[in-house]
Amino acid sequence: MSVQRSTQYKPTFGFSMVELLAVMAILSILAGLSVGALAKAGRGNVLDIGVRRVKSALAETRVNAREKGTTTSLTLLPGDPGRLLLRLARDAATLHFDEQGTSKTPAGRNNHASLSQVNIADGGTVRSAAFFKNKSQVVLPDMPEFDPCSGFRIFLDVWAETEGGEGVLARFGNSFQFSRDGDGALSMHLEVVGREEMLKIATPKGVVPAERWARVEAGFDGNAAWICVHGVEEVRKGVAPSGDTRTSWRLQYPLELGAGHLVLGGGGFAGRMDEAHYLTTEEESVIELERGVSFSTEQPLLVQFLADGRLDPRFHQAIVAITVNTAEGGNAGICVDLAGVTR
Numbered sequence: 596m597s598v599q600r601s602t603q604y605k606p607t608f609g610f611s612m613v614e615l616l617a618v619m620a621i622l623s624i625l626a627g628l629s630v631g632a633l634a635k636a637g638r639g640n641v642l643d644i645g646v647r648r649v650k651s652a653l654a655e656t657r658v659n660a661r662e663k664g665t666t667t668s669l670t671l672l673p674g675d676p677g678r679l680l681l682r683l684a685r686d687a688a689t690l691h692f693d694e695q696g697t698s699k700t701p702a703g704r705n706n707h708a709s710l711s712q713v714n715i716a717d718g719g720t721v722r723s724a725a726f727f728k729n730k731s732q733v734v735l736p737d738m739p740e741f742d743p744c745s746g747f748r749i750f751l752d753v754w755a756e757t758e759g760g761e762g763v764l765a766r767f768g769n770s771f772q773f774s775r776d777g778d779g780a781l782s783m784h785l786e787v788v789g790r791e792e793m794l795k796i797a798t799p800k801g802v803v804p805a806e807r808w809a810r811v812e813a814g815f816d817g818n819a820a821w822i823c824v825h826g827v828e829e830v831r832k833g834v835a836p837s838g839d840t841r842t843s844w845r846l847q848y849p850l851e852l853g854a855g856h857l858v859l860g861g862g863g864f865a866g867r868m869d870e871a872h873y874l875t876t877e878e879e880s881v882i883e884l885e886r887g888v889s890f891s892t893e894q895p896l897l898v899q900f901l902a903d904g905r906l907d908p909r910f911h912q913a914i915v916a917i918t919v920n921t922a923e924g925g926n927a928g929i930c931v932d933l934a935g936v937t938r
Contacts, residue, residue: 642925645677645888649919649929652679652882653898653937659683660900665748665874666816666907668899670843671917677889679882682817682843684748687740688857690733690871692725709734713860719869720752720808725859727868729759732861741857743767744846746876748814751859754867755779757805763862765813765871768849773813773822775864779804781822783813786847787834798822798829817843817876819909843879887922904935 652669660667663684670680690708692715710733714726725733735741749765753775761777771785782797802824803809812823821831834844849855859868890896898915899907906915915931930938 641885641888642919642921642927645884645919645921646927646929648882648884649679649917650937652681653929653931656681656683656898657900657904657935657937660902661904663874664902665814666899666901667876668816668897671890671892671896671898673890673892673894675889675922676884676886677919678884680895681880681882682745683877683880684746684874685740685877687738687747687875688735688871688873690859690873691721692719692723692869707736709736711861718867721870724752724754724867724869727860727864727866729863729865730861731864733859733868734861735857737853737855740875741767741873742848742855743770743815743857743875744848745878746814746816747771748812748874749773750810750812750870750872752808752869752871753803753811754808755803755805756865759863759865760805762864763858763860764811764864764868765857765859766862767857768851768854770846770849771813771815772862774862775803781811781813781824781829783820783822785815785820788845788847789841790834790836790844794820794832794834796820796822796830796832798824802829815846817845884919889920891918891920891926898931900935906931906933906935908933 649671656667656669663686665684667684668682670682672678672680710725712728712731713733714731715723716726718724718726725731747767751764753764755761755775761775763772763774764781766772769786771783773783774781776782776797779801780798781803782795785794787794803811810825812821812826814821814823815834817834819831819833822829835841857873859871896915896917897910899910901907911933914933917929917931918926919929920926932938
């Protein structure tokens with residue numbers, strides 16, 4: 596028996612080499628387009644995140660100013676990535692002096708104070724007051740929140756006696772000393788890091804007359820020092836010497852051992868004090884944006900808010916315009932109007 600082999604052609608299934616190469620080329624092109632689109636979308640998200648961070652920092656700074664009743668600031672620092680430098684306020688201490696039976700102590704926030712030769716009796720602006728004579732003093736403890744070096748504000752109700760009404764009202768080592776002079780003027784001395792001479796400011800004579808209550812304030816915010824009486828600014832002086840372009844200054848922390856305390860009195864003042872309120876500026880905190888996200892400004896840009904939330908007119912006469920950029924050329928604008936509102 597003979598076997599016959601079929602010679603009929605059987606077709607095969609698949610792609611030729613040319614077809615495979617063509618498909619791979621098309622897929623490569625599509626993949627490249629997709630990666631570019633995703634990268635662009637990703638950088639867009641980075642820009643949005645950067646804008647939100649800046650707006651959030653501005654809102655936090657403004658709210659802090661209104662809550663604490665003081666000036667706060669935010670500085671935009673150039674570079675890649677851009678950075679935000681925040682200087683916020685903290686409520687360090689509130690003291691009022693109460694006489695309740697045999698207990699005569701200061702009350703209020705962080706009131707762990709030591710009284711030396713101080714008499715608490717009726718005659719304060721609310722009820723009782725602290726009576727000072729010569730070396731009488733109230734010493735607050737050594738606590739980080741009392742550090743005035745980044746900035747501070749102190750408010751006091753003061754009644755000066757006709758005889759002996761001059762002397763130190765408040766001091767923090769050699770960092771600052773706030774005093775009433777014999778002619779009814781107020782003065783303050785501050786030891787500022789980087790200045791060759793001590794910074795000195797003084798009000799006109801008679802702003803705090805004897806035998807009368809006065810609400811006084813002294814402060815320092817890294818740019819200037821000031822003194823107010825009954826909410827009216829009597830004197831303000833910038834910290835920077837002529838020609839110095841630094842935007843922020845610090846006080847010298849007391850070098851003498853045991854001098855890092857807030858002290859009321861203790862420098863010859865004779866009279867009464869009541870309702871003390873002490874605010875300090877927290878250590879500067881830095882927020883860093885994503886790599887490749889920066890600001891258009893070539894110099895640090897200060898945004899400073901007043902206690903009512905408005906922009907500080909000493910630094911801002913028009914809206915503050917902020918531009919956030921990405922390395923790919925994307926940008927977005929932020930505006931802060933004179934009322935302090937961010938848009």
